[in-house]
Amino acid sequence: MDIIQNWLVDNQQMLIDFTIKLLVAIAIIFIGKFVANLVREGIVKVMRLRGMDEAIISFLGSLIYGMLFLVVIITAISHLGFNTTSLVAIVGAAGLAIGLALQGSLSNFASGVLLIILKPFKSGDFIDVAGVSGIVEEIHVFSTKLRTGDNKAVIIPNGKITSSTITNFSTKPERRLDLVIGVSYEADLAVTKALLTKLTNEHELVMKEKEVVIGVQELAESSVNFVVRPWVKSGDYWPLHRDLLEKIKVALDNAGIEIPYPQLSLHVRKEETNES
DSSP, rough: OHHHHHHHHHTTTHHHHEEEHHHHHHHHHHHHHHHHHHHHHHHHHHHHHHOOOOHHHHHHHHHHHHHHHHHHHHHHHHHOOOOOHHHHHHHHHHHHHHHTTTTHHHHHHHHHHHHHHOOOOTTTTTEEEEEEEEEEEEEEESEEEOOOTTTTTEEEEEHHHHHSEESSSSSEEEEOOEEEEEEOOOOOOOOOOOHHHHHHHOOOOOOSSOOOEEEEEEESSSSSEEEEEEEGGGGGHHHHHHHHOOOHHHHHHHOOOOOOOOOOOOOOOOOOOOOO
């Protein structure tokens, strides 16, 4: 006991200093935890105001809080006089190892965050991306679900989406329909143009306030190609495309205007042989 008492007397000041540092370190942890919570709640509130997905909000909120609290712990340990260089190096190495192991998943996650923030498309939009065309059904953290025209569900990793060209057919309320109609060289071009103009302008889905472009586009090898370019509401694009093509075909047939198609002519030559 005398040895312990003598050691306590000799190291009284050191113990007082360490106790003060310990109390300050504990205060740093409590205050740091409170501040980290405030920062997390503020960021979560901003993300909710921007209409971000709840899964993203929850994950990012937890990630931000964890990183801030780790900084607080390291600061508290450092205040006690311990060397935190090795601890920081170990944490960094562990983080690097985890990042490399989850590289693909982290890439998809980061891409999912970008999709939700930048919003190049939303649920219900018809898009073409990564070689797939379909309606966006769900946007998740790691992947996006599309429904194709033949009712197949296609799951595309978000990393593949952000690295591809995205064509969104639903962003604009209006679209231009581009049709190419080929007629034979014997056809009367004026009559053909008048017929195409009449059919297009009279169609109920064509926007009357927009200019319709109809004219000769190309003198091809076996046909004179007319271009027909009316404007239509985006939701009526495919109904107009199908119906107008059908009406044009029927009208051209009734008018006796030929729509040429590739044909193969086979000529057989018979060689005569002289018998001696």
